[in-house]
Structures are given as structure tokens and as C-alpha cells.
Amino acid sequence: MIPNCPFRPEAITAxxxxxxxxxxxxxxxxxxxxxxxxxxxxxxxxxxxxxxxxASKEALGVAAADYWSHATGTFFAAAPFHTLxxxxxxxxxxxxxxxxxxxxxxxxxxxxxxxxxxxAFRSSAAIRVACDASMMGNARALEADIxxxxxxxxxxxxxxxxxxxxxxxxxxxxxxxxxxADVADGPDRARDALGHLRRYFELLFAPNGxxx
Amino acid sequence: MIPNCPFRPEAITAxxxxxxxxxxxxxxxxxxxxxxxxxxxxxxxxxxxxxxxxASKEALGVAAADYWSHATGTFFAAAPFHTLxxxxxxxxxxxxxxxxxxxxxxxxxxxxxxxxxxxAFRSSAAIRVACDASMMGNARALEADIxxxxxxxxxxxxxxxxxxxxxxxxxxxxxxxxxxADVADGPDRARDALGHLRRYFELLFAPNGxxx
DNA sequence: ACAATAATACCGACCGGTCGGTATGATTTT
DNA sequence: AAAATCATACCGACCGGTCGGTATTATTGT
Numbered sequence: 001m002i003p004n005c006p007f008r009p010e011a012i013t014a015x016x017x018x019x020x021x022x023x024x025x026x027x028x029x030x031x032x033x034x035x036x037x038x039x040x041x042x043x044x045x046x047x048x049x050x051x052x053x054x055a056s057k058e059a060l061g062v063a064a065a066d067y068w069s070h071a072t073g074t075f076f077a078a079a080p081f082h083t084l085x086x087x088x089x090x091x092x093x094x095x096x097x098x099x100x101x102x103x104x105x106x107x108x109x110x111x112x113x114x115x116x117x118x119x120a121f122r123s124s125a126a127i128r129v130a131c132d133a134s135m136m137g138n139a140r141a142l143e144a145d146i147x148x149x150x151x152x153x154x155x156x157x158x159x160x161x162x163x164x165x166x167x168x169x170x171x172x173x174x175x176x177x178x179x180x181a182d183v184a185d186g187p188d189r190a191r192d193a194l195g196h197l198r199r200y201f202e203l204l205f206a207p208n209g210x211x212x
Numbered sequence: 213m214i215p216n217c218p219f220r221p222e223a224i225t226a227x228x229x230x231x232x233x234x235x236x237x238x239x240x241x242x243x244x245x246x247x248x249x250x251x252x253x254x255x256x257x258x259x260x261x262x263x264x265x266x267a268s269k270e271a272l273g274v275a276a277a278d279y280w281s282h283a284t285g286t287f288f289a290a291a292p293f294h295t296l297x298x299x300x301x302x303x304x305x306x307x308x309x310x311x312x313x314x315x316x317x318x319x320x321x322x323x324x325x326x327x328x329x330x331x332a333f334r335s336s337a338a339i340r341v342a343c344d345a346s347m348m349g350n351a352r353a354l355e356a357d358i359x360x361x362x363x364x365x366x367x368x369x370x371x372x373x374x375x376x377x378x379x380x381x382x383x384x385x386x387x388x389x390x391x392x393a394d395v396a397d398g399p400d401r402a403r404d405a406l407g408h409l410r411r412y413f414e415l416l417f418a419p420n421g422x423x424x
Numbered sequence: 425a426c427a428a429t430a431a432t433a434c435c436g437a438c439c440g441g442t443c444g445g446t447a448t449g450a451t452t453t454t
Numbered sequence: 455a456a457a458a459t460c461a462t463a464c465c466g467a468c469c470g471g472t473c474g475g476t477a478t479t480a481t482t483g484t
Contacts, residue, residue, distance in 0.1 A: 014434070030331040032244035036470060047471085048435045057470065107334065114388050118330050119242040121391040122319065132392035157411075162404055165389065169405040173385025176326050177377065179333040180344040192374050193381040199369075200408065203415035226460070248444060259445085260461050269444065 015053040017043035022064040028107040031061055031119045031127075058124050061116060065130035068112040069137055076141060087148035088205050092198060094142060098171060099194045102178075106186045110175040111135070135172070139164040153205045163204075170197040227265040229255035234276040240319040243273055243331045243339075270336050273328060277342035280324040281349055288353060299360035300417050304410060306354060310383060311406045314390075318398045322387040323347070347384070351376040365417045375416075382409040 021043040025034040036057055040047050054060040081093025102109050117131035139161075147160035174193035178186035233255035237246040248269055252259050266272040293305025314321050329343035351373075359372035386405035390398035 028334050030242070030244055032242055033331060033335065035468075037468080046435050047437095048473095049433075051471070052432085052434060113392075115330060117392045118327060118388055119245060122240050123245065128392060135389070135392055158408070163408070165401065166405055166408040169385035169389050169408075170382060171385065172388040173381035173383065176330055176384040176388070177347070177381050180325075180329045180340060180347055189377065193378055196370070196375070196378040196381075196412065200412040200415070203412070247442075249442080258461050260448095261459075263445070264458085264460065 014043065014045045014049040017045055018050060018053065018060065019064055019067045022060055023068060023112050024107075026064065026112055026115055027110055031116045036060075058120075058126060061120065061124065061127045062130045065113050065116060065127065065134050069130075069134035072134070073137060073141065076138070087145045087152060088201070090145040091142065091149055091201060094145075095167070095194055095198045095201070099191050099198075102187050102190045102194070104187070105183055106175065106178045106190075109187075109190070110179070111172060114172045114175060135168050136165075139168045142167060149205055155204060163201075167197065170194065226255070226257045226261040229257055230262060230265065230272065231276055231279045234272055235280060235324050236319075238276065238324055238327055239322050243328045248272075270338060273332060273336065273339045274342045277325050277328060277339065277346050281342075281346035284346070285349060285353065288350070299357045299364060300413070302357040303354065303361055303413060306357075307379070307406055307410045307413070311403050311410075314399045314402045314406070316399070317395055318387065318390045318402075321399075321402070322391070323384065326384045326387060347380050348377075351380045354379060361417055367416060375413075379409065382406065 018039055021039045022034070025039060025042060036047065036050055039060070040050050050060070054063060076094070076097075079094075079097055081090050081097060084090045084093055113131035113134035117128055117135075120127040120131075122128075142164040143160045146163050149155070150160055150163075170193055174190040177193060178190040181189050230251055233251045234246070237251060237254060248259065248262055251272070252262050262272070266275060288306070288309075291306075291309055293302050293309060296302045296305055325343035325346035329340055329347075332339040332343075334340075354376040355372045358375050361367070362372055362375075382405055386402040389405060390402040393401050
């Protein structure tokens with residue numbers, strides 16, 4: 001989720017530089033394949049600085065997930081779709097924004113939390129929890145709009161929380177399919193998946209033939 | 213995708229034992245975090261045997277993806293839902309089977325290809341391609357039934373290939389959300405996601421109010 | 425005002441251990 | 455006997471992490 005940089009403040013302290021490096025390198029190589037030395041090199045910082053700020057590589061992983069959480073949370077909270085009047089339009093607006101963010105190599109639009117949790121869910125409870133918080137936080141930000149849309153359209157048979165989680169599910173799955181594709185095809189695959197997610201919401205919220 | 217063992221022939225040769233070990237360990241720890249020594253230990257085989265059969269760790273990764281591909285392909289090809297008369301029922305039957313396979317710790321029902329490609333998509337083209345083939349092969353096996361169902365129900369606006377890929381997307385995403393959850397909650401999260409996928413198909417193929 | 429003190433931020437050499445991989449030798453199978 | 459199938463010992467690079475130290479910036483005592 002979310003492209004690199006523009007909406008994130010420039011990293012000044014060694015700590016911030018390391019977190020930025022973590023986001024970039026973990027996205028491209030994964031957590032385990034990224035070494036502390038490599039992180040330091042990429043951040044232009046020494047190993048001493050690394051262990052001054054982080055007790056361990058695992059601690060950096062947790063901090064990176066939190067950092068990511070905060071960055072994405074801030075970004076989506078400020079997105080313009082929130083001003084739309086109809087709650088369903090806000091939900092679809094979110095999906096459309098996610099689609100718009102897709103482009104370029106996968107590592108530029110994929111999710112740090114989803115990448116990291118896949119590798120560390122068994123070896124590090126702390127990282128798992130931090131990644132879970134990041135993804136679920138992203139889902140929770142949608143819940144109110146989904147709940148409002150459900151009430152307005154009389155949708156039953158599921159919950160807003162479940163639907164919000166499903167949005168995250170499709171996003172994470174889209175990133176995996178995109179990674180498996182050739183660089184050039186990754187974005188199309190991801191957009192295709194989110195297109196189906198969008199249609200699911202359209203169908204779900206317009207069961208009486210409002211569509212077509 | 214797919215639980216451990218029952219439908220796979222017992223591993224006898226060192227090669228097969230190593231592939232089995234790879235499936236187990238990569239599912240639980242990821243590719244990068246799994247060392248060659250660990251693979252050998254788990255397989256009850258020496259390092260000499262490893263490098264006798266595989267030129268490198270990367271080569272094992274490719275072979276593991278192929279092995280996985282073959283095992284899952286065989287399993288799903290033999291599944292009973294293929295005998296259903298209505299193509300839509302066959303598609304829903306596939307999803308129901310996927311739901312039924314979910315249970316226990318995530319590493320017992322997650323996908324080797326999806327896990328591996330997330331870590332290696334940039335560092336190893338060979339692994340990326342092998343994982344892509346595995347996941348897309350799984351999708352392609354659904355395509356004919358989806359195409360038939362689309363024709364029968366007059367569904368337009370997308371393609372059978374795109375829908376089949378979307379099934380894989382949701383499955384892969386479900387595994388990630390499940391990994392992020394506490395061990396006990398993982399299966400519920402995954403089933404929940406596949407439930408939404410099922411409802412998407414129900415809605416898509418019954419646009420004129422056949423539902424409810 | 426200014427020195428003494430202490431906390432913070434960082435540096436880079438170094439450590440034990442593990443990594444993927446190799447070289448060579450011993451069995452077993454054909 | 456020749457090829458396939460391992461087993462063992464070993465290699466250099468690199469791993470995460472430690473350590474003694476320094477430069478800079480508050481804080482405090484007088």
C-alpha cells in the first residue's frame with residue numbers, strides 16, 4: 001500500500017533514515033534477506049547508529065511496521081474521498097484511490113506489513129502483532145463508511161468489520177499476484193483484482209438491479 | 213493452498229525428502245530464513261545429498277515450486293466437485309473445498325508458491341517464474357468452468373481468466389491476513405475472506421435477483 | 425556567566441557463529 | 455567397473471550483535 005516518499009517527511013535523523021531504508025529494502029527483498037549492514041549502507045549510517053536506536057533487527061522490524069502504519073494512516077485520512085456525501089461512494093472512492101496508487105515496479109506500491117508478516121509470523125510475535133495492527137488499522141479506517149453504507153442500502157448477511165477486512169485481503173492478494181508477474185504486468189494484475197473488489201461492492205450494495 | 217501430506221506420496225529418495233522439508237519449512241519460516249543445513253537436518257539428509265540433487269538453494273526453490281504445483285494440481289484435479297453438472301456449482305464447489313481445507317496453524321494450509329514469490333520475486337527470476345506458473349496453473353484449472361458459467365448466465369464485463377485469477381488473489385490475501393492473526397484466529401479470517409469470494413460469485417452469476 | 429556533569433547521538437573495529445557452497449571419499453546400485 | 459547416491463570435512467563471506475570510544479548538546483551547580 002502506498003507509494004514511496006512524497007507524503008512522508010524527509011528523513012533527517014539516523015533513526016528515520018533507517019526506517020525509510022527498511023521500507024524500501026523490505027519491500028524489494030523481504031525482511032530476512034535484508035541485512036543490518038545493508039540497511040545501514042542504504043541509509044548512509046553506521047552500524048553503531050543502528051544499534052543505538054534499535055535493540056535488534058527484530059526491533060527495527062516492529063518500528064518499521066509502526067512507521068508504515070502511521071504513514072499510511074495519515075495518507076489515507078487526508079485523502080479527498082472522505083468529503084463525498086454518500087458513504088458507499090466513500091468506500092468506492094477508497095478502492096479507486098488504491099487502484100490509482102498502483103503503478104511501476106511492485107516494490108513501489110506493495111505493503112511493508114504484508115510482506116514482513118509473511119516471513120516473521122512464526123519467528124517473531126512482536127513483528128506479527130505490529131503488522132497485524134498496521135493492516136487491521138487500515139481496515140478499521142473503512143469500517144464506519146461501510147457500516148453506514150450497509151445501513152443505508154439494507155445490506156445484511158455480513159458485518160462492516162468483515163467487509164473492511166476483505167478489502168485488505170484483496171489488496172494483499174493483489175500484491176502477491178503482482179509480484180509473481182513480470183514487472184511490466186504486475187500493475188495490471190493488481191488493478192484487475194481491485195476491479196473485482198469494486199464490482200463486489202457494487203453488486204452487494206445494489207442487489208435490486210440498480211446496476212446496468 | 214492444500215494441507216500437508218495425506219495426498220502426497222511418501223518421500224523416499226533424498227530429493228523427495230528435501231522437497232517435503234522445503235514445503236514444510238518455507239511455509240513456516242519463509243524461503244530466506246530457511247537454511248540449507250536446516251533443510252538437510254529436517255529431511256534427515258546430509259549436505260552432500262542436497263548439492264547432489266540441487267545445484268543451489270535457488271534450484272531447490274524452483275524445484276519446490278514445481279513439486280508444489282504438481283501436488284496441488286493433482287489434488288484438485290481429483291476433487292469430487294468436478295462431477296457436478298452445473299458449471300457454476302463446480303466453481304462454487306472449488307471455493308467450498310478451499311474453505312474446507314482451512315484449519316489448524318496457517319503453515320498447514322498456506323501456499324508455498326505465494327510465500328516464496330513474495331521474498332524472491334526480485335532476487336530470483338527463476339523462482340518467480342516457477343511460483344507464477346504454480347499459481348496461474350491453479351487459476352487456469354478453473355477457467356473452463358468459469359467460462360461455461362459465464363456463458364450460461366450471460367455474465368459480461370470481465371473474462372474467465374480474470375475471474376480465475378481473482379480467486380487466487382483472494383486465496384493468497386486470505387493467507388496473509390491469517391498469518392497476521394493469532395494462531396487461533398487465522399483460520400476464521402481465511403474462511404471469512406473466501407466467504408466473501410463465494411458471495412461475489414453468487415452475486416455476479418445471479419444478477420436478476422435469483423438470490424434470497 | 426561559566427565550568428562541571430551528564431545525557432544523547434553516533435562511530436567503526438571486532439566477535440563468534442552461520443551462511444551457501446565445494447572438494448573429496450565411501451557405499452550402493454546397475 | 456562405472457555410474458549414481460550419498461557422507462564428511464571444510465572454506466571464505468557474511469550474519470546479527472557487542473564494545474570502547476568520541477562529538478555534540480542539554481542540564482545543573484556555583
